[in-house]
Amino acid sequence: MTDAAHVHSVHFDAAAVxxxxxxxxxxxxxxxxxxxxxxxxxxxxxxxxxxMSAFQRSSYANVHRGLYGLAARATEAFEAAREAVRAFxxxxxxRCVVFTRGATEGINLVAxxxxxxxxxxxxxxxxxxxxxxxxxxxxMLAAARGLKLVWLEPDAEGVVAxxxxxxxxxxxxxxxxxxxxxxxxxxxxxxEAYCAITRAHGAAILLDGCQAVVHQDIDxxxxxxxxxxxxGHKLYGPTGxxxxxxxxxxxxxxxxxxxxxxxxxxxxxxxVSFNVAPHRxxxxxxxxxxxxxxxxxxxxxxxxxxxxxxxxxxGLGARLLLGLRRRNSVDVYGPAxxxxxxxxxxxxxxxxxxxxxxxxxxxxxIRAGHHCAQPLMTHLGVTATARASLGxxxxxxxxxxxxxxxxxxxxxxx
Amino acid sequence: xxxxxxxxxxxxxxxxxxxxxxLLGDWEERYGHVIDxxxxxxxxxxxxxxxxxRVRGCASQVWLVAEPEGDVIRFRGDSDAHIVRGLVALVLxxxxxxxxxxxLAFDAQAAFRRLGLDTALSPQRSNGLASMVARIRAEAQRLxxxxx
Numbered sequence: 001m002t003d004a005a006h007v008h009s010v011h012f013d014a015a016a017v018x019x020x021x022x023x024x025x026x027x028x029x030x031x032x033x034x035x036x037x038x039x040x041x042x043x044x045x046x047x048x049x050x051x052m053s054a055f056q057r058s059s060y061a062n063v064h065r066g067l068y069g070l071a072a073r074a075t076e077a078f079e080a081a082r083e084a085v086r087a088f089x090x091x092x093x094x095r096c097v098v099f100t101r102g103a104t105e106g107i108n109l110v111a112x113x114x115x116x117x118x119x120x121x122x123x124x125x126x127x128x129x130x131x132x133x134x135x136x137x138x139x140m141l142a143a144a145r146g147l148k149l150v151w152l153e154p155d156a157e158g159v160v161a162x163x164x165x166x167x168x169x170x171x172x173x174x175x176x177x178x179x180x181x182x183x184x185x186x187x188x189x190x191x192e193a194y195c196a197i198t199r200a201h202g203a204a205i206l207l208d209g210c211q212a213v214v215h216q217d218i219d220x221x222x223x224x225x226x227x228x229x230x231x232g233h234k235l236y237g238p239t240g241x242x243x244x245x246x247x248x249x250x251x252x253x254x255x256x257x258x259x260x261x262x263x264x265x266x267x268x269x270x271x272v273s274f275n276v277a278p279h280r281x282x283x284x285x286x287x288x289x290x291x292x293x294x295x296x297x298x299x300x301x302x303x304x305x306x307x308x309x310x311x312x313x314x315g316l317g318a319r320l321l322l323g324l325r326r327r328n329s330v331d332v333y334g335p336a337x338x339x340x341x342x343x344x345x346x347x348x349x350x351x352x353x354x355x356x357x358x359x360x361x362x363x364x365x366i367r368a369g370h371h372c373a374q375p376l377m378t379h380l381g382v383t384a385t386a387r388a389s390l391g392x393x394x395x396x397x398x399x400x401x402x403x404x405x406x407x408x409x410x411x412x413x414x
Numbered sequence: 415x416x417x418x419x420x421x422x423x424x425x426x427x428x429x430x431x432x433x434x435x436x437l438l439g440d441w442e443e444r445y446g447h448v449i450d451x452x453x454x455x456x457x458x459x460x461x462x463x464x465x466x467x468r469v470r471g472c473a474s475q476v477w478l479v480a481e482p483e484g485d486v487i488r489f490r491g492d493s494d495a496h497i498v499r500g501l502v503a504l505v506l507x508x509x510x511x512x513x514x515x516x517x518l519a520f521d522a523q524a525a526f527r528r529l530g531l532d533t534a535l536s537p538q539r540s541n542g543l544a545s546m547v548a549r550i551r552a553e554a555q556r557l558x559x560x561x562x
Contacts, residue, residue: 029441350496351474351493351494351495351496351498353474353495353497353498354449354495354496354497354498357445357497358445358497361441361442361445383475383494384474408442412442412445412446412449413449413496
């Protein structure tokens with residue numbers, strides 16, 4: 001679907017792209033701001049900020065109910081954002097694109113709708129590598145409906161092998177919930193194989209695309225998934241908006257979730273009939289301005305030469321990984337040789353919070369903690385790790401500044 | 415400043431610590447000193463690192479044990495992070511072995527401001543420290559109030 005983008009993948013002006021993120025030219029504690037926490041939330045380009053501001057200033061009204069021109073234009077902008085998302089991930093139809101507050105709400109939406117069709121003894125397969133957002137809703141659902149959770153583990157390369165999924169499938173498996181890219185290891189998962197296996201067993205699959213959508217083209221139809229969720233804020237868009245893509249069959253058959261305005265057809269004292277998808281799943285006034293912002297973020301990503309961006313991020317990922325691996329006092333988690341935009345590590349003998357705090361003094365922003373993935377931390381035998389993550393705006397200078405600061409942390413803490 | 419020198423034991427110790435910190439230069443030296451203080455503190459034995467002694471609200475793990483000893487309270491603590499461990503050592507140097515009344519009268523926020531450690535620490539860190547100070551105060555309050 002992004003053939004047009006690939007055709008233009010001749011040149012990527014990294015400095016010009018970086019210049020669109022004004023915060024990156026600021027200083028922190030007397031050092032250039034070195035932002036290596038994109039996997040937690042990305043910085044926003046000027047075009048996203050401007051689109052939201054312009055919409056608020058000149059086009060804002062509530063959507064789907066106004067009988068005046070301003071509301072009609074706001075509704076057009078909101079639905080154009082939905083179409084932008086549809087095209088971005090090649091969803092079959094706009095009704096398959098449900099706006100949510102974020103990926104977390106998207107997963108809870110699936111738990112509340114698809115989950116309502118599950119019966120005691122049914123099984124959900126997930127992995128210890130999932131973000132808490134793709135664990136806790138299933139634990140709550142399992143407790144409420146008497147379901148069984150079946151846990152998969154990643155291999156030494158930071159990948160949940162398709163064979164492990166195949167072995168976990170039983171006649172009672174109803175749902176598979178796995179991430180498309182690990183938020184700790186940064187490894188891309190064989191999602192297409194997961195979908196094929198799940199389909200062969202007659203179950204449904206949800207993919208958590210929060211990290212994957214930032215770094216690679218997504219085609220939900222080629223993947224063959226039932227549900228695909230991601231958030232706007234990691235994709236250079238605003239917080240407060242995310243997407244749950246549903247396969248057409250689910251969009252047309254699942255029960256509603258939250259009740260309220262927008263999602264109804266008729267309401268009387270005697271009962272209620274519900275609107276069709278996607279509005280059926282979007283109770284209340286949606287995040288209208290944020291949808292416009294997400295649309296602008298998608299425009300930003302789509303106008304970049306994706307292949308060149310991937311090469312740029314891969315090169316920086318290699319510089320980051322090799323820089324870490326060259327340091328004997330550093331443990332890197334995940335594959336030894338795969339360049340990736342997200343790398344978890346620890347300075348041996350130091351707590352990652354110590355490392356993050358010293359790096360902060362050098363203007364370097366990294367994440368340290370459990371990364372909302374405590375089962376994975378337990379699996380790795382650690383309580384926490386540090387994590388550096390790259391975005392489209394990251395530079396070789398960022399990586400070098402980070403490695404220098406890490407050496408200082410090593411000297412201070414060892 | 416001589417005439418404003420404190421007479422109560424916690425404030426006298428704070429004066430000493432402040433003099434030490436005044437000798438330090440940039441943040442690197444201050445952090446280095448805090449880390450050294452942590453290294454010098456005897457670790458808490460593993461058996462005492464329990465859910466009951468763990469201080470909630472800290473970004474890293476912090477444990478605090480309070481033991482009344484005559485009319486004073488002896489505190490011991492630990493953390494799995496070097497910098498926090500140093501801050502724990504600093505706080506315990508101030509409050510351990512003091513009477514409950516002195517502990518309750520001690521303004522920890524002001525002390526850390528004076529040492530230049532309030533802004534040097536990330537807010538999340540400061541919250542962790544604040545949780546520990548709150549725990550120390552709660553212990554002092556509990557032990558100052560006769561049971562029954």
